[in-house]
Amino acid sequence: MTASYKKAYPFEVSPQSVDFNFQITLSSLTALLMETASKNAEENGFGTRHLREGSNTWVLLRMAIEMDSFPKQFEQIYIETWVEDIGRVSTTRNFHIKDRNQNTVGYATSVWAMIDYNSRKPQDLLQLGNMQRFATGEKVPIEKPxxxxxxxxxxxxxxxxxxxxxxxxxxxxxxxxxxxxxxxxxxxxxxxxxxxxxxxxxxxxxxxxxxxxxxxxxxxxxxxxxxxxxxxxxxxxxxxxxxxxx
Amino acid sequence: MTASYKKAYPFEVSPQSVDFNFQITLSSLTALLMETASKNAEENGFGTRHLREGSNTWVLLRMAIEMDSFPKQFEQIYIETWVEDIGRVSTTRNFHIKDRNQNTVGYATSVWAMIDYNSRKPQDLLQLGNMQRFATGEKVPIEKPxxxxxxxxxxxxxxxxxxxxxxxxxxxxxxxxxxxxxxxxxxxxxxxxxxxxxxxxxxxxxxxxxxxxxxxxxxxxxxxxxxxxxxxxxxxxxxxxxxxxx
CATH class of the missing domain: 3.10.129.10 (Hotdog Thioesterase)
Structure with missing residues (x-):
């Protein structure tokens, strides 16, 4: 397995993403997970930029997040992501959230479908031949969504x-x-x-x-x-x- | 003048920051300006992280943005920022927004005050001796807020x-x-x-x-x-x- 199958993206928790307790909000954390998913999919050739050529787009079906602690303003974090599996109707993408010292602060797991941007109908994921080879089978140690x-x-x-x-x-x-x-x-x-x-x-x-x-x-x-x-x-x-x- | 007096920060327009037209929203653009201001102030020693030691914080008083065009999803942009002037009660921070080819897409200018985090009272900016040497006097070619x-x-x-x-x-x-x-x-x-x-x-x-x-x-x-x-x-x-x- 090479780095592109499983890759960590660095983020600094910005002042615009924290709440009154200087702690990242759940919605800002979700935004970082979405951004990580997007970046990784783009890099591997099945992001919305590529899908759009065939007028398809990704939609999130289910997600679960479990956090030991919520990172604070200005903290450096790393979100590692990979595709666990891919079927005809959905694919599972996992996340491992780490602090600056690479200690675990949480995990997330998400299930996605692909729809046609115009008809809004679900599309067959197995047509993305390129994507299948990225399914690592690796789970996260939290319950599925x-x-x-x-x-x-x-x-x-x-x-x-x-x-x-x-x-x-x-x-x-x-x-x-x-x-x-x-x-x-x-x-x-x-x-x-x-x-x-x-x-x-x-x-x-x-x-x-x-x-x-x-x-x-x-x-x-x-x-x-x-x-x-x-x-x-x-x-x-x-x-x-x-x-x-x- | 060295790079820290006037510095450009790179951003990629994320899918989470665009609207139904794939164009960065005004609020997401504002968030990037705020993030740029925060990063530059932190780097120069008068960000909220430093101010907090004396329990002070920055608040925005006025801002103006003029855009030739709004960057699209996945576009690489650069936001250049510098302090124009600093007085007892407020300071002006300017922004020059450029595309990947360093062409201008817009300008922004903002006026900030410093308040005590607990009393909410305005503080004297001239007490930040360190900050005064960053006032470049350089304007942006748009009307003040x-x-x-x-x-x-x-x-x-x-x-x-x-x-x-x-x-x-x-x-x-x-x-x-x-x-x-x-x-x-x-x-x-x-x-x-x-x-x-x-x-x-x-x-x-x-x-x-x-x-x-x-x-x-x-x-x-x-x-x-x-x-x-x-x-x-x-x-x-x-x-x-x-x-x-x-």
Whole structure:
């Protein structure tokens, strides 16, 4: 195996990516994971730049992140990434997040599909012959992204998808969902608790102008929270967050 | 003058920073300017990391951006920055944005103050003896940031400051104001018009949980828009955007 099958990308945690505690936000961390995935896919010949020639694009289906600690402002981190497997309908990409001394601070794992940019229909990944040789089979030592069931609790937020929420795929960006989920907790809660594990499932796209409702179910005894995000009677996204004492 | 007085930082326009047109958003561009300012200040010994030892921090008072074109996804750009002048209450930092061939794509200029992180009181910049020698006197070929007058038009948005809006200074982040302004235009408008110049003035902080009202006054004949953002009867921020035909 050569370096391109498994590669670490360096990042410095910028002041624009941290919260009031000088700690990287979950959405900024997600953005770095997406950026790492994008860079690695581009370098290996199956990034959106190459796919676009055939009018295909990548969409995230599920992701899980488990963190021992959240890096602080100005910290140097390394995100190592590789493709675990590739099937007809989806591929698994893993991440190992390390500190400046190469100690583990967390892991993430993600499942992706390829769709046609115009028809929005799923495409056969095995047509990307080039990509198959990058499947290393190597797992991460955390549970795979959980498939979440319907948990439509109380309505906590209700608004419309705006310009800044929409990305190059013309739908609401992953980071925005993560931001909206993060916003359901107070600074006081973040002072007391630490996010241990985050699972997110994407089921249907939200486009510009679509209404969004966010529902929340709490299991406070277990520091566990379930989110259901809906648009026009359809579930767009589900998420589960597990916190622990600081 | 050595390189540290005036230095260019390279960036690649990431997929996470572009809009539905694959073009860097105004808020992502603002984030890159802030990151450039932060990096340069850190390198020269008057960044927040150094200031924090004396419990001071930088806050942006006014900024103006003029763009010939907005860089696209995966484009390599360079943001050159330097300090123009430094007085007791504020300092001017300029930016020259260039493409991969070192051609100009835009300019920005910004005015900053230093406050005490705990008392929120303005501090005397001349106490930063180290910083004064970085004042180059060099201007940018665009008008200085305009001081905007009250223009309280129609209410276009009304919400509260949430967790993801608050940064390391414990107040609403510059990028969020820019996002909220950008969200008052539709994708159709962005397809027809191109932002030429952006001015923003910051007057008072917005803290977690504060209510925010956004007012808009349009001068459509001149493609000019004025924003007034208020919280608890006080104006927090004003902005002016001038568009032109694509």
């Amino acid at each position: 959980v498939k979440l069931k319907e948990m439509k609790g109380r309505l906590t937020d209700d608004f419309k998808a705006k310009y800044s929420h929409i990305d190059f795929n013309r739908h609401v960006n992953t980071m925005r969902y993560v931001e909206w989920i993060s916003n359901c907790f107070t600074p006081d809660y973040y002072n007391r608790k630490k996010l241990k594990r985050f699972d997110i499932n994407f089921m249907s796209e939200i486009l510009f102008g679509d209404p969004i409702q966010i529902y929340l179910t709490e299991d406070e005894d277990n520091d566990t929270y379930f989110f259901e995000m809906c648009s026009q009677e359809k579930t767009s996204c589900r998420a589960k967050l597990v916190f622990e004492e600081q | 305009v001081k905007l007058k009250e223009m309280k038009g129609r209410l276009t948005d009304d919400f509260k400051a949430k967790y993801s809006h608050i940064d390391f200074n414990r107040h609403v982040n510059t990028m969020r104001y820019v996002e909220w302004i950008s969200n008052c235009f539709t994708p159709d408008y962005y397809n027809r018009k191109k932002l030429k110049r952006f001015d923003i003035n910051f007057m008072s902080e917005i803290l977690f949980g504060d209510p925010i009202q956004i007012y808009l006054t349009e001068d459509e004949d001149n493609d000019t828009y004025f924003f007034e953002m208020c919280s608890q009867e006080k104006t927090s921020c004003r902005a002016k955007l001038v568009f032109e035909e694509q």
